[in-house]
Amino acid sequence: MPEIPVSRPALVAPLAEDEWPEEVPVLIVGGGPVGMSSAILLGQRGIESMLLERRDFDTRFPRAHLLNVRTMEIFHEMGVADDIYAMEPIDKDWHKVVWYTTIAGPTPQHGLKIGEVPAWGGGKDAEIYATASPRLFANLPQIRLDRQIHKHAMAALPGRVRANQEVIDIVNLPEGGVVATVLDRATNVERKVKAKYLIAADGGRVSADLLGIDREGPKAIHSILSLYVSTELPMWKESSALLCHMIQPWSGGRTSGVLQALGPGHYGNKSPEWLVAGSLRPGEEPTDDPDVLIARARTLLGVPDDHPMTLNAVSLWQYEGVVADKYRVGSSFVAGDAAHRHPPTGGLGLNGGVQDAHNLAWKIAAVLNGQAPDGLLDSYGLERRPVAAYFTAHSLENANRHTPIGRALGLQDGMAEADGWKELEIFTSDTPEGEARRAAVAAAVKDNEADYSQINVEAGFQYAAGAFIADGPTVRPEPVSPTDFVPTTLPGAHVPHVWLKHSAGGTVSAPVSTIDVHARDAFTLFVDPSAAAAWQEAGAAQAWPVKVVVVADEDTDWSAVSSVGRGGAILVRPDSKVAWRVASAPSDATAALTDAFNQILSGGFELPEDPTQPFLERIRVSAKTLVRR
Template sequence: MPESVKSTLTPLPAISDDVWPTSTEVLIMGGGPVGLTCAMLLAQQGVDVLLVERRDFVFRFPRAHLLNTRTMEAFHDIDVADDIYAATPTHDRWRKAVWYTTATGPGEFDGLKIGEVPAWGGGPDAERYRQSSPRAFANMPQLRLDPLLYRHALAAAPGRIRKRQEVVGIEQQADAAVVSILDRTTGDLREVRANYVIAADGGRSSADMLGVEMEGPRDMREVVNYHVSMDLSSWSEPDALLGHFLHPAGGARRRGTIQAIGPTEYNRNSEEWLVSVAAWMVEGDPDDEAALFASIRTMLGLPESHEITMHSMTRWSYNGLVAKQFRNGRVFLAGDAAHKHPPTGGLGLNSGIQDAQNLCWKLAAVLHGEASDGLLDSYQAERRPIVAWYTAHSLENANRHPPIAEALGFSEDVEEGFRNLAEFVADTPEGDARRAQVKAEVDHNEHDYSQLGVEAGYHYSEGAFVPDGSPVPGDPNDPVAFHPTSRPGHHLPHVWLAEADAAGQPVSSHDLIARHGLTLLTSASAAERWRAEAERVRTHMPLTIATIADDDAAWAEARQIDADGALLVRPDRKVAWRVTSLPADPAQALTDALDVIVRGGDRLDSDPAEPYLVRIRAAANVLVR
């Protein structure tokens, strides 16, 4: 019977809120989802942490909302996944994206549906997503996610999550980083010594302090976001969470989007909405609420009398930025401090949580004396190419809406756009042809909404693992196709095992992986020999032996090794070493593999991020503003 590793988060010893520690093992700048997740992941490993946030912990704006399978795996590890699932939609009908002219309105073509695609594991994608992970995709606006993470972080690191504390200086010394912190309430200035610092502040302060250069284009397109309450129950679309709006009056440009954010309904009956309107839609004074409301009503086809209540708003611009360094001495950049890209694809928050999961097990291993400081260099080696890929992909996704407008025949000539829209709805051969063309362009958005290859299939080309020389399965740049594999650098394949646990609950292969140290995964028949060989290995890195029954057909098909082979798996479930069958000297082979992993692996001769930086620049050059 398999023994799954239960998700447990033992709190650090409490410290009083009015007492300031003079030192800590890891100081975290920033109290957003990345910083809070880092605090919990490190606390889970028994690492002393201190998180400082320059603002308070009152969360005012929805921001990100999509939580993909890999993110939910990390949240499962820190005991927050169940709370997220309990607070998000209980049905799957929200899993699609739609395109309309307007939501409603009196005009002939108002409220006209242009097309739709399945999204986030919905419809025909459901089985593919289920096979990729034991944790389902979730939807929770950051307005509600952040308070949940904050509560859990307070419980995990009591007294160590401090508000209105601004980092104003970092002095790097040989054995520590001395962090100067300004209390924005009292004006007091204090210093805290930290072994390491995680900058998860969105780059607001850390970028200038560290002098880290960001590569890529800035300020490519301006968008105005509104968090509002309004009644859209008259919209003919019953279920979609996300709607895009294209109209002849906008030419080839998308007017904007709406996203249902609940809190009880995530469809046309949603009480609150996140509305994103292209800045060019706002006519008149951009600070005048009447002008802002007018842009919303125009986009959605609502009358001037339609009631809208504004909760908050923000302006932002599309960027495609990747830091040249993710590590600067004892300081590590994570999340938006290290990379910024458009929200298309929903990869911002998710990539930040991946940063946290990648970095924190390595920090814990180094601080516990289980690995050399060189292991921490693998953080940049692994994460920078991935977020460069994500940035390029997000910018390319942003360019997938104008072709829909062009297929509809929208252009600078508004009257011609209306004539072509009439053809689009006509029951004629010309109408059939235009609808087919529009559908083809809508379907291309599967690269955005069915991007399982990006969300679950990302893998590392260099870093803390031992390459085995095998080829990457499939096309590594395909954002849609997902190929489960045990190839080193890839995510451990997920299968539901034939045997349940002692409580009768289903167990995934993922559930066998230890939260601390490395896990050697092998078959039940080979476990005794591997356990004996592991005892001969001299290492400070904890090593857990996990086994799966030889006759588990699903695992035998997925493992890609013989029954006497083994997989060495990291806490972030990346395969670190694969041996297809029992080596002549298993202990020596395991020793050699551990030596590579704990020093952070080897580096390639070329920069794996460079091809994606080229794509970033190319996508930025054609982005429709």
């Protein structure tokens, strides 16, 4: 079975940069990764959208870097994935996370290794990650990633991805549609742009206020000062660690800082660029003096005062744990950081945002193309909001799991720094107490494994309600293991990845993943040969294009996970989510499929119990523990 090309040519006619249509089908506010992904996904469906970014498209700060397998599937669909993989280091030797005090320094307690865990599909995880997706995890700092996405957004929407355009007002019209007021920051000209739909992907800067959206959850939990530096760190012992968490005696057993290799080219100790991030010390005031900031980075790392280092950029940001109370207001939707913000512990922010865009784009295109009523768009928030709350709770809990390591080292809140170094002497000592502390620290480090091997968080979530027909449990019992990924065809879940190795007649063919074989502009029916003709007929009778994939009986890996019997079918949405399944051949396949489409696309979806609430409670509990005293 040949692999279907998923990268699409531009379908939207170019627009001159100084031309402003009176109305566009979709206006996207914000040119971060989520806005630009929305632009690509809509442009590649022929929707003549426009993206407005208040600044230019140069990302100034590295920020996100871990791209999980579900996001890479989306980037593959957009045609962006190969560019991302091509920019990664060839050896990809960055599959662990370590904890140290500093990376170097004058005493045995400096440069002291506290522990390590495998990460991102490294070590034993490689096999389980490979069961979830045909795509590999990727690692590309946003400073380079955003440029790649921007290139593809420009290609998908030529002349419609515009810099220096700040949206300063949004009015949802009672009759439907929306009008945005846009300030051209280069010319100071204000203009109105009308759109049928608006996607606010502004990182939360203005959309919440302009749309009357409340962000539930704790804001400003604590401040982090991140420094993006160029420096050589030959004294750093770890050649294959991407991230190093530093726990130092001054921070009361909590994380003091993070060292992250940024490449390019090498991500181990030969990385030329680094992120050195740290909590503010008690009483420390933020500064923009580069000399003070570089001195701060050197102290955090434990390198000499004259160690050569160039400061490229600075970012002071807050740990938050917030989720929008509404994802839709009138004809406007929030996506990405505009809808949810949480710490990067788990690397779920950008990933979750790109997945929001993917969920929304095919639905907006379907409504604009007359394939579904506007009510289909109500499923966007129903589906994505609980996932955002789940990601937020998990990220905050991940952040909290570092403190027990510090506690096991003997470090406590309010402890004087000198006393803390003495505790670390006990930790390294050849005494029964030292041995007991080392065992306790090892256990506390091990408790962090799920932060970095969280395939079930990244790939295993399932929608609770929305544009699918549930036929089993939709609200997953808690706690869900972050590590144990079990593929399922339960409606609302992601279609399982299985390598199909035979053509319909049973002859061996080049393996293709079920994820790559399903259509992006159509629904896909996975069926077996016994009822293929009836399902082909049923598909052809629908208003929507339906691709029928006949899985050969020899592809037993599929029958092992499909949970449907002979003659049954699994209907998959353009965004890879299972929409409906039927266990055996219905007496009238056409009537059954027509009925399913009517339910899936009609809107009026109901959420039997709000699955967001328990996550919001977990967010509140975690945030209390994270607040620094």
